Amino acid sequence: MAESDNIVVETAEKIFADLADPQTINNDKKGSWQAPLWQALSEAGLPLSWVPDDLGGSGASLADGFALLNAAGRFAVAVPLAETMLAGWLLAQARISSPEGEMTVLPASPRDRITRDADGALSGRARGVPFAKAATHFAVLAHGNDGISIALVDASKGRIESGLNVGYDHSDTVTLDKVQPVTIKPAPGGFDQTTLMLMGGVARSLQIAGALESMLDISVRYSNERVAFEKKISKFQAVQHNLARLAGESAAALAAATSAADAIANAKGFDDEVYLEAASAKIRCAEAAEKGGAIAHQVHGAIGFTIEHILHRYSLRALAWRDDFGSESHWAVELGKLVANRGADELWPLVASR
Amino acid sequence: MTAALRFDPIRLPEKCEQLRKEVRAFLAEEIAAGTFDPHKPNREDTDVPEFSRKVGAKGWLGMTWPKKYGGQERSFLERYVVTEEMRVANAPTRRFFVADRQSGPVLIKYAPEHIKMDILPRICRGEICFAIGMSEPNSGSDLFAAKTRATKTDGGYLINGTKIWTSSAHIADYMIAIFRTSPPTKENRRHGLTQFLVKMKQPGIQVNPIGQITGQYEFNEVVFTDFFVPDDHVLGEVDGAWKQATSELAYERSGPERFLETYYVLTELVRAVGPNPDTRSAEGIGRLVAQLHTMRRMSVSVAGMLQAGKEPVVEASIVKDIGTVWEQQLPHRVRDLAAFVEETATNRETLERQLDFAIKTAPKLTIQGGTTEVLRGIIARGLGLR
Numbered sequence: 134m135a136e137s138d139n140i141v142v143e144t145a146e147k148i149f150a151d152l153a154d155p156q157t158i159n160n161d162k163k164g165s166w167q168a169p170l171w172q173a174l175s176e177a178g179l180p181l182s183w184v185p186d187d188l189g190g191s192g193a194s195l196a197d198g199f200a201l202l203n204a205a206g207r208f209a210v211a212v213p214l215a216e217t218m219l220a221g222w223l224l225a226q227a228r229i230s231s232p233e234g235e236m237t238v239l240p241a242s243p244r245d246r247i248t249r250d251a252d253g254a255l256s257g258r259a260r261g262v263p264f265a266k267a268a269t270h271f272a273v274l275a276h277g278n279d280g281i282s283i284a285l286v287d288a289s290k291g292r293i294e295s296g297l298n299v300g301y302d303h304s305d306t307v308t309l310d311k312v313q314p315v316t317i318k319p320a321p322g323g324f325d326q327t328t329l330m331l332m333g334g335v336a337r338s339l340q341i342a343g344a345l346e347s348m349l350d351i352s353v354r355y356s357n358e359r360v361a362f363e364k365k366i367s368k369f370q371a372v373q374h375n376l377a378r379l380a381g382e383s384a385a386a387l388a389a390a391t392s393a394a395d396a397i398a399n400a401k402g403f404d405d406e407v408y409l410e411a412a413s414a415k416i417r418c419a420e421a422a423e424k425g426g427a428i429a430h431q432v433h434g435a436i437g438f439t440i441e442h443i444l445h446r447y448s449l450r451a452l453a454w455r456d457d458f459g460s461e462s463h464w465a466v467e468l469g470k471l472v473a474n475r476g477a478d479e480l481w482p483l484v485a486s487r
Numbered sequence: 488m489t490a491a492l493r494f495d496p497i498r499l500p501e502k503c504e505q506l507r508k509e510v511r512a513f514l515a516e517e518i519a520a521g522t523f524d525p526h527k528p529n530r531e532d533t534d535v536p537e538f539s540r541k542v543g544a545k546g547w548l549g550m551t552w553p554k555k556y557g558g559q560e561r562s563f564l565e566r567y568v569v570t571e572e573m574r575v576a577n578a579p580t581r582r583f584f585v586a587d588r589q590s591g592p593v594l595i596k597y598a599p600e601h602i603k604m605d606i607l608p609r610i611c612r613g614e615i616c617f618a619i620g621m622s623e624p625n626s627g628s629d630l631f632a633a634k635t636r637a638t639k640t641d642g643g644y645l646i647n648g649t650k651i652w653t654s655s656a657h658i659a660d661y662m663i664a665i666f667r668t669s670p671p672t673k674e675n676r677r678h679g680l681t682q683f684l685v686k687m688k689q690p691g692i693q694v695n696p697i698g699q700i701t702g703q704y705e706f707n708e709v710v711f712t713d714f715f716v717p718d719d720h721v722l723g724e725v726d727g728a729w730k731q732a733t734s735e736l737a738y739e740r741s742g743p744e745r746f747l748e749t750y751y752v753l754t755e756l757v758r759a760v761g762p763n764p765d766t767r768s769a770e771g772i773g774r775l776v777a778q779l780h781t782m783r784r785m786s787v788s789v790a791g792m793l794q795a796g797k798e799p800v801v802e803a804s805i806v807k808d809i810g811t812v813w814e815q816q817l818p819h820r821v822r823d824l825a826a827f828v829e830e831t832a833t834n835r836e837t838l839e840r841q842l843d844f845a846i847k848t849a850p851k852l853t854i855q856g857g858t859t860e861v862l863r864g865i866i867a868r869g870l871g872l873r
């Protein structure tokens with residue numbers, strides 16, 4: 134695993150290694166690992182990384198937070214770390230303080246809309262909201278007649294229908310029916326639902342890239358242990374080539390995701406160039422999850438298909454993360470429209486902008 | 488662990504953007520003057536000597552080389568910008584590209600000083616063309632099976648044998664080639680090859696053109712019969728070319744030319760679908776752009792590693808593998824996506840003409856410069872599997 138040179142990531146990796154070892158988690162059917170892991174992460178201030186000090190957070194940089202999400206992906210952690218980070222970030226856009234505890238953001242899909250009526254009450258339905266059931270608060274982006282607002286909502290005020298995504302994590306439908314938020318403020322100029330989706334998409338991209346790094350690691354390791362036809366399977370050229378392709382997919386995912394993260398961390402706003410980076414990351418990482426995940430399973434044979442083995446903790450989550458904050462199909466259509474609209478001669482200048 | 492596979496998000500420094508503007512302005516002028524047509528990748532005039540001289544005069548050849556050899560001591564990232572702008576504009580770079588990318592750096596590392604002083608400035612001025620003499624009829628992927636002999640004689644070597652698939656040999660002034668100076672040893676079957684600088688257009692060399700399925704003539708068979716190469720044209724260690732050849736290939740494998748060769752059909756598709764594409768075209772274009780963008784970010788990252796003095800052999804192989812597979816599929820994807828574009832759409836004709844050529848070009852893309860299978864072998868080695 135990449136050596137981190139960053140204190141936030143170092144802290145997180147230590148916590149993950151101690152309390153979120155995938156094998157231990159996989160063996161623990163009762164989920165008793167969750168509380169200590171969340172507590173340790175909270176004590177280290179990680180869930181509120183992106184919330185400034187004066188709003189109750191630890192005020193880490195965007196870049197550090199992104200690196201933390203990549204590390205979380207490498208451990209495929211199944212606690213609402215990314216979600217709470219995103220929620221805190223969203224609230225901070227409107228200078229709303231973050232409470233303690235688990236949070237998530239809504240909507241989590243570009244197709245859902247929460248609206249705000251004249252007296253500030255929020256209504257609407259958001260599907261596929263990750264970890265809504267575990268959250269004590271929601272950070273909500275809402276459309277009103279006079280523009281976009283950001284609100285902190287007490288989770289018990291919403292109706293939650295539980296669901297599970299393909300990675301067996303909670304992905305719930307949240308319905309708000311004239312819910313009065315704890316706090317609501319206008320979003321800053323230019324901030325809209327697309328901004329939230331792009332940011333969420335990049336978070337998921339970094340997690341997918343991390344999961345792929347781990348899938349590559351465990352697949353290489355396994356191929357060097359498993360013997361068939363009196364040889365380690367790593368010595369078969371067909372297996373080597375599959376692993377080389379997995380390395381390519383993993384590298385592409387990591388490059389796309391870290392490039393997008395770097396672009397957001399260094400840009401003033403979400404302009405076309407950042408849009409290209411963020412949308413591309415989500416599209417390319419989702420494609421890598423599909424292709425790379427398939428190879429990782431192929432190399433592992435039947436053992437990787439068992440619930441006892443840890444491979445599915447990465448492969449299924451990476452597949453599930455494709456759906457959050459806009460699938461690759463969604464972003465591909467949107468990016469394609471943007472490119473077509475700018476015109477043929479503006480495509481290369483857009484691609485070569487950094 | 489995968490620590491080796493990091494592609495840091497290198498950003499091109501400000502001076503690259505200035506340079507990019509200059510290159511675009513220059514290319515626009517050349518296009519306006521009729522030097523080349525950016526919409527015609529299949530043109531016959533791929534060799535345009537005046538164009539090479541103009542690029543040289545701009546200081547865009549040998550950009551990273553020492554000033555005393557005519558170079559500019561600029562960064563790999565600046566060179567990267569020039570390369571990608573030329574490629575995307577379909578500029579006629581055939582005459583200078585190999586020398587600039589590959590042969591020059593080899594000479595800087597291994598040639599005697601007087602040869603460097605003679606040849607490098609001429610490359611920088613865009614006056615001379617290089618070819619690469621590695622492959623032979625029975626030695627392609629397995630480079631170390633090369634048989635063409637260099638036999639020691641008074642003051643030099645006599646060369647006998649045949650090189651093949653040698654791009655640009657028909658216009659080249661020089662070739663950097665590997666020849667067999669002794670048999671392989673039991674311990675090291677890579678032993679016994681030596682790299683030489685060969686002056687073309689001399690008695691004893693015959694260049695026979697070989698047609699390609701695109702209808703073009705770009706590579707050749709090169710037959711050597713008692714061809715004399717003087718001692719000071721030996722490059723590097725006698726019998727030790729294997730080390731040199733592999734690091735040379737890192738340059739050949741990482742650049743923007745490894746995913747942009749069929750790029751023009753994507754631009755033309757965007758033109759043909761117009762500003763309001765249907766959902767199917769929009770999605771297809773979006774995916775292709777996301778894939779392109781990702782490869783370019785990886786490739787820029789490798790350029791950053793070269794700039795930092797690293798030898799990113801595995802990373803370069805990954806970029807070439809993903810990049811060439813992509814540029815090979817691109818014309819077929821574009822053809823799919825263009826299926827419902829109105830027959831009367833503007834540029835439909837240009838698109839079809841370009842597709843015809845790109846589809847014929849596609850099969851070679853995963854062969855030249857090392858096949859997909861060979862690259863995956865290198866990546867597998869980097870993963871510790873071999």
Ligand SMILES: Cc1cc2nc3c(=O)[nH]c(=O)nc-3n(C[C@H](O)[C@H](O)[C@H](O)COP(=O)(O)OP(=O)(O)OC[C@H]3O[C@@H](n4cnc5c(N)ncnc54)[C@H](O)[C@@H]3O)c2cc1C
Nearest residue numbers: 619620621622627628652653654851854855856857858860
């Ligand atoms: C357009 C073009 C331009 C070229 N220009 C030049 C040039 O300027 N100079 C030059 O020296 N060469 C040049 N080449 C040659 C190129 O480098 C070789 O074609 C390439 O290295 C493959 O060698 P080969 O053609 O002999 O195929 P082979 O080596 O015979 O390979 C045939 C097939 O077998 C596979 N194969 C071979 N060995 C293995 C293995 N160990 N494991 C798995 N699969 C394997 C290959 O991947 C390929 O699919 C050019 C080629 C093309 C197409």
